[in-house]
Amino acid sequence: MKLSGKTAIVTGGGSGIGRAAAIRFASEGACVTVADVDTVTGEGTVSLILESGGKAIYVKTDVSDSKQMKELINKTTENFGGLHIMFNNAGIGNTEVRSVDLSEEEWDRVVDINLKGVFLGIKYAVPELMKSGGGAIINTSSLLGLKGQKYVSAYNASKAGVVVLTQNAALEYGKYNIRVNAIAPGVINTKIIDNWKQNERKWPIISRANALGRIGTPDEVANAVLFLASDEASYITGATLSVDGGGLTF
Numbered sequence: 744m745k746l747s748g749k750t751a752i753v754t755g756g757g758s759g760i761g762r763a764a765a766i767r768f769a770s771e772g773a774c775v776t777v778a779d780v781d782t783v784t785g786e787g788t789v790s791l792i793l794e795s796g797g798k799a800i801y802v803k804t805d806v807s808d809s810k811q812m813k814e815l816i817n818k819t820t821e822n823f824g825g826l827h828i829m830f831n832n833a834g835i836g837n838t839e840v841r842s843v844d845l846s847e848e849e850w851d852r853v854v855d856i857n858l859k860g861v862f863l864g865i866k867y868a869v870p871e872l873m874k875s876g877g878g879a880i881i882n883t884s885s886l887l888g889l890k891g892q893k894y895v896s897a898y899n900a901s902k903a904g905v906v907v908l909t910q911n912a913a914l915e916y917g918k919y920n921i922r923v924n925a926i927a928p929g930v931i932n933t934k935i936i937d938n939w940k941q942n943e944r945k946w947p948i949i950s951r952a953n954a955l956g957r958i959g960t961p962d963e964v965a966n967a968v969l970f971l972a973s974d975e976a977s978y979i980t981g982a983t984l985s986v987d988g989g990g991l992t993f
């Protein structure tokens with residue numbers, strides 16, 4: 744088991760990539776805190792882990808809220824006695840409109856969840872990771888954090904911010920044996936892309952716009968997250984790993 748004796752937090756753990764990673768972490772022996780705004784799906788992930796013999800708790804959390812993020816870390820260390828892995832993964836898309844038509848409120852909400860949420864995850868996890876003698880932080884960026892696309896300005900900017908914030912934290916905490924990396928998924932089959940799937944004209948193009956010619960699964964992303972969380976990635980920090988079927992090169 745790659746994570747036995749470790750404790751991990753997964754934000755956005757109720758669905759998609761977060762759920763797959765939470766289940767994968769638990770199957771490798773980690774105690775997992777599933778954090779999500781959605782209680783039904785968050786508790787659903789915990790049930791799946793418990794049913795297969797793993798250890799997990801759910802903590803209702805809005806990642807953009809500082810108090811709730813602090814509480815998330817506290818509840819995790821109270822329950823499991825420490826923290827070793829922080830997967831800052833919760834995120835939302837923006838309504839697909841030109842920048843001039845995007846409301847300031849929506850810009851703020853997307854940046855608060857996708858970028859400030861990662862900042863808060865780093866801010867409150869690092870002291871606990873230090874107490875554990877080190878650990879791993881993985882942040883979810885996106886293919887759209889590495890290249891611009893029309894009509895997703897807030898998402899583009901927030902996910903690009905995650906890439907450099909990841910490098911910043913890697914530099915600040917490397918000496919404490921804390922590795923900080925990001926993943927940049929391409930088009931992955933989760934709820935977040937439901938609106939794309941319904942677009943009969945665009946979906947055949949979007950779904951094949953990569954070297955492999957298909958969309959990815961949450962499990963394929965979870966495998967990459969597990970690698971970055973594990974000791975197998977002991978000399979990798981500050982990196983952004985594309986998990987996009989070759990979408991960036993396409």
Ligand SMILES: NC(=O)c1ccc[n+]([C@@H]2O[C@H](COP(=O)([O-])OP(=O)(O)OC[C@H]3O[C@@H](n4cnc5c(N)ncnc54)[C@H](O)[C@@H]3O)[C@@H](O)[C@H]2O)c1
Nearest residue numbers: 755757758759760780805806833834885930931933934935
């Ligand atoms: N699916 C893709 O194609 C794709 C591609 C690139 C990046 N991503 C990123 O992957 C991450 C996970 O998304 P997904 O694809 O699994 O989608 P998803 O919608 O299935 O999962 C996102 C989860 O985040 C939760 N969430 C939303 N706002 C939250 C908040 N404020 N606090 C806590 N939890 C919150 C949702 O309830 C949901 O469970 C996101 O950061 C997303 O931007 C997804």
